[in-house]
Amino acid sequence: MYPAESMRTKNPTASQLKPRAGRSKILVFSPDPDLARSLSLLLEDQFEIACETQLEHLKKVIVSTGPALLLIDLFSFPSDILREVNVLRASQLKIPVVLLRVYRQLSPELEEKIRDLADLVLYKPFDVNVVADAIYRLLDVH
Numbered sequence: 001m002y003p004a005e006s007m008r009t010k011n012p013t014a015s016q017l018k019p020r021a022g023r024s025k026i027l028v029f030s031p032d033p034d035l036a037r038s039l040s041l042l043l044e045d046q047f048e049i050a051c052e053t054q055l056e057h058l059k060k061v062i063v064s065t066g067p068a069l070l071l072i073d074l075f076s077f078p079s080d081i082l083r084e085v086n087v088l089r090a091s092q093l094k095i096p097v098v099l100l101r102v103y104r105q106l107s108p109e110l111e112e113k114i115r116d117l118a119d120l121v122l123y124k125p126f127d128v129n130v131v132a133d134a135i136y137r138l139l140d141v142h
Contacts, residue, residue, distance in 0.1 A: 023047050023048045024047050024048065024067075024068040024069065024141070025047065025048045025050060025065055025066065025067040025068050026043055026047045026048070026049055026050070026068065026071055026135065027049075027050045027051075027052065027061060027062060027065055027067035027069075027070050028040050028043070028049060028050070028051045028052070028071045029052045029053070029055075029058055029061075029070065029071070029072045029073060030053060030072075030073035030100075031055070031073065031075055031080075032073065033053045036051050036053050036073070037051070038128075039073075039128075042128050042132060043132065046136075046141065047135075050065040050067060055080075055087060058087050058088075059087050059090065059091050062091050063091075067095060068095055068096075068139060069096045069098065069135060069138060070088070070096070070097045070098065071098050071100070071131070071135065072084070072088065072098065072099050073099075073100045073101075074099055074100065074101040074102075074114075076102060078106050078107065078110060081101075081110060082110060082113075085110070085114060085117060089113070089117060093117075096120075096139070097118050097119050097120075098118070098119065098120045098121075098122065098131070098134055098135065098138065099114065099117070099118040099120070099121045099122070100121075100122050100123075100124060100131075101121060101122075101123060101124065102124050103123040103124070119138060120138065122134065
């Protein structure tokens with residue numbers, strides 16, 4: 001046995017997990033197609049992934065896919081973040097929401113809307129294993 005094989009973690013990374021029947025659906029949204037694709041690749045072995053990069057389609061995709069969790073990359077500019085948050089709030093979500101965002105202080109009202117919407121906020125740059133572990137915890141995947 002190699003040393004790396006003897007190391008076990010409570011929450012395995014996506015590459016350590018095998019697909020299983022009845023996988024939970026995750027909707028990944030990012031205005032950056034490369035980030036959306038990377039996040040999808042990270043999670044596709046364990047979860048069924050839907051991916052969207054256009055804000056104008058997000059609400060429709062949420063309804064049509066019925067995800068168990070949303071992984072949302074927030075825009076960079078406050079006005080775009082507000083539009084994104086408003087779309088998510090209008091969707092009346094009853095599922096966990098993980099937001100990825102740049103660390104910077106926004107208006108107090110927008111900061112409050114983000115806190116009210118998100119189950120978890122992760123700041124960029126982020127470690128992909130932290131994202132995967134957070135999703136596993138929120139969906140109670142072992």
